[in-house]
Amino acid sequence: MAKVKHHNIPLDQIIKPENIVFKRTKLFTDNVLSYCPGCGHGVAHRLILEVLEEMGIADKTIGIAPVGCSVLAYEFMDIDMQEAAHGRAPALATGIKRTNPDKFVFAYQGDGDLAAIGTAETIHTANRGENITVIFINNGIYGMTGGQMAPTTIYGMKTSTTPYGRDPKQMGHPLKITEIVAQLPGTCYVTRQAVHTPALVRKAKKAIRKAFEYQKQNKGLSFVEIVSNCNSGWKMTPVQAVKWLEENMLPYYPLGDLKDIGLD
Amino acid sequence: MIVGAIVVDTERCKGCELCTQACPFGIISMSEDVNSKGYHYAYLADPYACTGCENCALVCPDTVITVYRMKVEEPSKAKN
Numbered sequence: 001m002a003k004v005k006h007h008n009i010p011l012d013q014i015i016k017p018e019n020i021v022f023k024r025t026k027l028f029t030d031n032v033l034s035y036c037p038g039c040g041h042g043v044a045h046r047l048i049l050e051v052l053e054e055m056g057i058a059d060k061t062i063g064i065a066p067v068g069c070s071v072l073a074y075e076f077m078d079i080d081m082q083e084a085a086h087g088r089a090p091a092l093a094t095g096i097k098r099t100n101p102d103k104f105v106f107a108y109q110g111d112g113d114l115a116a117i118g119t120a121e122t123i124h125t126a127n128r129g130e131n132i133t134v135i136f137i138n139n140g141i142y143g144m145t146g147g148q149m150a151p152t153t154i155y156g157m158k159t160s161t162t163p164y165g166r167d168p169k170q171m172g173h174p175l176k177i178t179e180i181v182a183q184l185p186g187t188c189y190v191t192r193q194a195v196h197t198p199a200l201v202r203k204a205k206k207a208i209r210k211a212f213e214y215q216k217q218n219k220g221l222s223f224v225e226i227v228s229n230c231n232s233g234w235k236m237t238p239v240q241a242v243k244w245l246e247e248n249m250l251p252y253y254p255l256g257d258l259k260d261i262g263l264d
Numbered sequence: 265m266i267v268g269a270i271v272v273d274t275e276r277c278k279g280c281e282l283c284t285q286a287c288p289f290g291i292i293s294m295s296e297d298v299n300s301k302g303y304h305y306a307y308l309a310d311p312y313a314c315t316g317c318e319n320c321a322l323v324c325p326d327t328v329i330t331v332y333r334m335k336v337e338e339p340s341k342a343k344n
């Protein structure tokens with residue numbers, strides 16, 4: 001803990017519009033996010049919107065909402081959005097991008113959506129090198145439907161369908177779909193990030209920015225995984241979940257770039 | 265020196281406490297009161313020690329924290 005130093009400047013001198021250094025982006029609607037307290041979806045939403053705002057491309061962007069907890073993403077992001085059937089966001093994104101090549105198109109998907117029911121769309125869209133950005137929120141679980149095991153559930157992890165922990169003999173192995181996507185020649189930038197500490201939030205935002213810069217240069221599919229938490233599904237408090245994520249998720253899903261072919 | 269302050273939108277705060285962990289000075293606490301949804305909300309427990317570093321706002325999943333920061337010329341005397 002850093003050492004506290006006190007000052008005696010009256011707070012009303014500090015709390016003035018000209019001193020604002022961080023505020024909620026206008027690209028959020030006024031709706032209260034439907035996510036549980038402490039859920040990483042909220043930070044991920046914000047980073048995307050901040051990047052679109054900073055790049056000045058919000059009115060040229062079309063987002064695809066998935067099925068999962070973020071099914072209502074279009075209620076929170078004040079940009080053009082389309083809702084896809086479960087797992088089909090990359091297919092829908094393909095159609096939208098091909099018919100609107102001047103637009104920025106991104107798919108926002110959970111791990112159940114992207115790595116289970118939508119695996120075919122994920123892999124083939126990446127392999128075709130569609131010029132879209134995929135934001136992949138990996139919380140290792142099916143959050144919306146009650147915390148069932150997902151392909152990404154790590155070894156030993158307890159979920160409502162693996163009450164004794166995931167046993168690979170019976171349930172197979174946690175799927176590192178981001179590593180698979182990175183192998184495909186159609187992808188230009190593939191990275192794994194997290195958003196549970198201030199430093200990681202800053203890094204994740206840079207990664208999302210880079211993903212959209214790649215799209216601007218028509219380099220192929222850019223893919224940003226965000227290792228996130230599901231406090232309710234994991235049956236932990238948000239603070240416990242973040243600690244658990246650090247200690248258990250990150251060793252299996254190490255952070256960093258898996259592929260970066262280079263911007264012009 | 266740099267001085268700062270935060271303003272929490274207490275009605276939208278869901279009481280997750282992630283900001284209390286992110287604050288490098290440990291000066292954010294949770295209220296005894298609850299908001300209309302029943303959540304204990306975050307507040308700056310030691311308001312004259314905030315530097316406006318933004319860490320709390322960066323990890324806040326509901327973006328309920330606005331951060332203010334300014335430079336003051338003379339190093340002012342400590343309050344306590």
Ligand SMILES: Cc1ncc(C[n+]2csc(CCOP(=O)(O)OP(=O)(O)O)c2C)c(N)n1
Nearest residue numbers: 067068069086110111112113141142143144
């Ligand atoms: C075709 C179809 N199959 C199954 C479902 C049920 N279903 C809704 S959300 C979901 C999983 C979502 O998990 P994930 O993508 O990890 O997102 P999270 O809720 O964790 O953010 C499932 C299986 C559905 N809505 N449609």
